[in-house]
Amino acid sequence: MDLADFDREAVLASFLAESEEGLDLMERVLVQMESSPSDPELVHNIFRVAHSIKGNATSLQLSELAGVAHVVEDLLDVFREQHTLPSPDLISLLLKAVDELRAMVSTASTGNQELTPGQQNLRREIAHEVKKRSERAVNANGSAGDSGSAAKADTLPGPGHRTLRADVEKLDHMLDLTGEIVIAQGRLRRLIQKLGTEQGRAMLEMHREAERLYMDLQSEVMSIRMVPVGPLFRQLVRSVRDLARSHGKMARLEVVGGDVEVDTTVLEQLKDPLLHLVRNAVDHGLEKPEVRERQGKNPCGVIRLTAAHSGGNIIVTLQDDGAGFDRERILDKARRVGLVSAKDEIREQDIYDLVFQAGFSTAEAVTDLSGRGVGLDVVRRNIDTLRGTVEISSTAGKGSTITIRLPLTLAIIEGFLVRVGAETFVVPLEHVTECTELPAEQRCSEASGILSLRGTALPYVRLRHAFSLSGEAPKRENIVVVKINERYAGIAVDELLGGMQTVVKPLGRAFRAVPGIAGSTVLGDGRVGLIIDVPSLLRGVMQSSSQAQA
Amino acid sequence: MGAPNQGKNQLPLSTVQYLTFLTAGEEYAIGIGKVKEIIEYEAVTTVPNTPIWIRGVTNLRGRVVPVVDLAVKFGLPASRISKFSCVIITEVMFQGEELTMGVLADSVCQVIELSADEIEATPAFGTRVKTEYLLGMGALGKKFCLILDIDKVLSTDELLAVTESVADEGSVHAPAVDLGADAPAKQKAAHFEAGA
Numbered sequence: 001m002d003l004a005d006f007d008r009e010a011v012l013a014s015f016l017a018e019s020e021e022g023l024d025l026m027e028r029v030l031v032q033m034e035s036s037p038s039d040p041e042l043v044h045n046i047f048r049v050a051h052s053i054k055g056n057a058t059s060l061q062l063s064e065l066a067g068v069a070h071v072v073e074d075l076l077d078v079f080r081e082q083h084t085l086p087s088p089d090l091i092s093l094l095l096k097a098v099d100e101l102r103a104m105v106s107t108a109s110t111g112n113q114e115l116t117p118g119q120q121n122l123r124r125e126i127a128h129e130v131k132k133r134s135e136r137a138v139n140a141n142g143s144a145g146d147s148g149s150a151a152k153a154d155t156l157p158g159p160g161h162r163t164l165r166a167d168v169e170k171l172d173h174m175l176d177l178t179g180e181i182v183i184a185q186g187r188l189r190r191l192i193q194k195l196g197t198e199q200g201r202a203m204l205e206m207h208r209e210a211e212r213l214y215m216d217l218q219s220e221v222m223s224i225r226m227v228p229v230g231p232l233f234r235q236l237v238r239s240v241r242d243l244a245r246s247h248g249k250m251a252r253l254e255v256v257g258g259d260v261e262v263d264t265t266v267l268e269q270l271k272d273p274l275l276h277l278v279r280n281a282v283d284h285g286l287e288k289p290e291v292r293e294r295q296g297k298n299p300c301g302v303i304r305l306t307a308a309h310s311g312g313n314i315i316v317t318l319q320d321d322g323a324g325f326d327r328e329r330i331l332d333k334a335r336r337v338g339l340v341s342a343k344d345e346i347r348e349q350d351i352y353d354l355v356f357q358a359g360f361s362t363a364e365a366v367t368d369l370s371g372r373g374v375g376l377d378v379v380r381r382n383i384d385t386l387r388g389t390v391e392i393s394s395t396a397g398k399g400s401t402i403t404i405r406l407p408l409t410l411a412i413i414e415g416f417l418v419r420v421g422a423e424t425f426v427v428p429l430e431h432v433t434e435c436t437e438l439p440a441e442q443r444c445s446e447a448s449g450i451l452s453l454r455g456t457a458l459p460y461v462r463l464r465h466a467f468s469l470s471g472e473a474p475k476r477e478n479i480v481v482v483k484i485n486e487r488y489a490g491i492a493v494d495e496l497l498g499g500m501q502t503v504v505k506p507l508g509r510a511f512r513a514v515p516g517i518a519g520s521t522v523l524g525d526g527r528v529g530l531i532i533d534v535p536s537l538l539r540g541v542m543q544s545s546s547q548a549q550a
Numbered sequence: 551m552g553a554p555n556q557g558k559n560q561l562p563l564s565t566v567q568y569l570t571f572l573t574a575g576e577e578y579a580i581g582i583g584k585v586k587e588i589i590e591y592e593a594v595t596t597v598p599n600t601p602i603w604i605r606g607v608t609n610l611r612g613r614v615v616p617v618v619d620l621a622v623k624f625g626l627p628a629s630r631i632s633k634f635s636c637v638i639i640t641e642v643m644f645q646g647e648e649l650t651m652g653v654l655a656d657s658v659c660q661v662i663e664l665s666a667d668e669i670e671a672t673p674a675f676g677t678r679v680k681t682e683y684l685l686g687m688g689a690l691g692k693k694f695c696l697i698l699d700i701d702k703v704l705s706t707d708e709l710l711a712v713t714e715s716v717a718d719e720g721s722v723h724a725p726a727v728d729l730g731a732d733a734p735a736k737q738k739a740a741h742f743e744a745g746a
Binding site (some may be wrong): 180183468508510511516526527528529 | 596598600608609613614644651
């Protein structure tokens with residue numbers, strides 16, 4: 001019965017992966033049971049999960065883990081037999097069991113482990129529930145419920161198509177390599193073009209062929225990295241449920257577009273901001289059930305999380321039907337902490353922008369959820385790092401909508417190359433709307449200025465100043481016009497060099513959050529070029545300009 | 551590894567190899583275990599809003615590696631680039647992880663072997679380098695070379711502190727009134743982040 005060590009390793013690895021998936025499913029189904037308590041089939045699905053975890057744990061000699069899985073299985077079996085669904089309290093208990101199982105599974109590789117007192121309690125509590133219920137069943141039916149339905153449950157649904165688990169690090173490396181090939185090919189093409197001979201032309205033809213094949217390979221590599229947003233969104237379903245319960249509110253999260261795909265790195269980094277926004281919606285947005293009823297709303301608040309594609313972007317919207325953002329309170333608070341002065345006229349959009357400022361929070365009491373004044377500014381920073389934007393729109397009494405726009409992938413962007421002095425910078429093309437020469441009569445040597453573009457005022461920032469680069473500005477300067485959050489601004493540079501597919505590389509751990517810089521890339525000549533973080537570069541100038549206009 | 555234990559409970563004859571190089575006229579040494587390779591100095595891109603002793607970043611076969619000018623770090627004028635200039639690629643420990651960083655050198659000199667008893671403790675004063683950056687001094691004939699604790703020299707704790715303060719200034723921007731009122735809020739935020 002003893003498994004050789006290496007066999008055990010392999011079995012353990014697949015046990016970990018399988019159990020994780022199973023527990024995710026269990027969690028999802030439990031939450032679903034609560035909102036649509038009409039489908040007894042649901043119990044069958046998760047019974048199977050508990051059963052297979054128990055079986056696998058036993059064969060790996062993880063008897064404590066198997067024990068907990070066993071009582072969970074028993075409890076679910078009771079509901080299965082009685083064709084009923086667990087009450088909300090029991091669902092909470094089962095969800096707690098899911099959490100504990102998850103914790104035990106993740107530490108399973110270290111061998112069989114003692115149960116913590118909390119886990120022992122949980123196990124006893126569940127066992128107690130089982131006993132209570134099955135006794136009732138015995139009394140009602142006169143026969144004991146048979147818990148041995150193992151044979152059926154052993155057959156897990158077979159995979160529809162063949163899949164393979166791969167380490168994300170390997171995918172990252174593959175992507176790095178494809179990026180390197182782009183650069184190497186660019187340099188090779190330039191060399192061949194220089195040749196100019198008959199042979200050179202033939203080589204160029206071959207090279208084009210290779211480039212086409214390469215493009216196909218690259219898009220395949222990119223597509224492997226794309227994962228659906230559904231699993232992340234569904235985790236939040238559980239969070240919303242738990243949060244609402246602990247705050248005496250009723251809320252349910254609806255997920256739309258769960259099969260929309262996005263790069264795995266983007267998804268990973270979207271997790272924290274989304275959790276934050278969802279918490280914020282439950283804590284600040286949704287009203288207590290009695291308040292909602294008084295206003296003629298359904299006592300159970302609805303938060304709708306939607307994902308959709310739009311061009312090269314994914315758009316995630318979080319919509320709630322709560323009270324909406326309180327404009328007056330935001331303004332009041334902003335004036336008190338000095339973010340705006342009393343006289344300033346503020347545009348609707350700008351008011352909501354204030355909540356993303358560091359240190360801003362309107363919550364009167366500090367709860368465990370929010371009100372600490374850290375939060376939405378972190379959300380904004382996270383989304384900036386993903387080169388995305390976030391916007392709020394809100395109607396008092398009706399609810400609010402938060403729209404997050406993110407690029408589908410972080411790895412490769414269409415870049416627009418510009419030169420300042422000896423340095424080449426990359427402006428992400430998605431921000432660029434047009435380029436224009438800075439008219440001589442509007443030139444000044446200031447760090448920033450305002451330019452008249454077809455009659456409208458366009459604030460611009462001079463890159464040379466913003467980045468303290470050496471050298472004098474040339475006689476003719478150019479302006480790259482960019483658009484952020486429906487507003488336009490300009491970046492003054494020495495020369496426009498044109499577009500290029502750019503492989504984004506992080507600047508590395510040595511640098512953290514360099515203002516104005518989003519990352520780096522290797523240029524065609526092998527030098528490192530810096531990618532400009534347009535939102536952070538322009539945030540200052542945008543704000544002062546909107547105040548100037550008002 | 552590579553770092554001498556300053557003599558305590560150490561076999562007297564154990565020797566360690568060091569790479570020596572010139573920066574601002576002084577010969578320094580790094581334990582050879584820390585050195586990955588030496589590359590020519592070419593095409594270093596300046597990164598704005600970073601400390602001046604970060605010369606920039608360079609492309610090491612597709613990896614973006616920061617390059618540090620030790621002369622500036624030690625409070626001297628920036629190194630001049632000559633045909634002998636090179637970048638010593640080192641692996642330093644940072645928050646428990648290995649980080650690849652380049653050290654700009656005016657020229658690379660030699661590889662020497664020093665046993666523990668050939669290394670003298672750093673005097674409390676008289677060196678132009680902060681003593682906390684040094685592991686000791688090795689004798690080179692009549693001269694000495696300063697043995698650098700490269701993990702400490704390139705400790706990016708300092709670097710992070712600098713970039714963060716720049717970031718804060720950058721994000722405080724437009725409304726000039728908020729400086730006073732914003733400060734406690736920022737402290738608070740820092741407090742909670744530390745507590746989390």
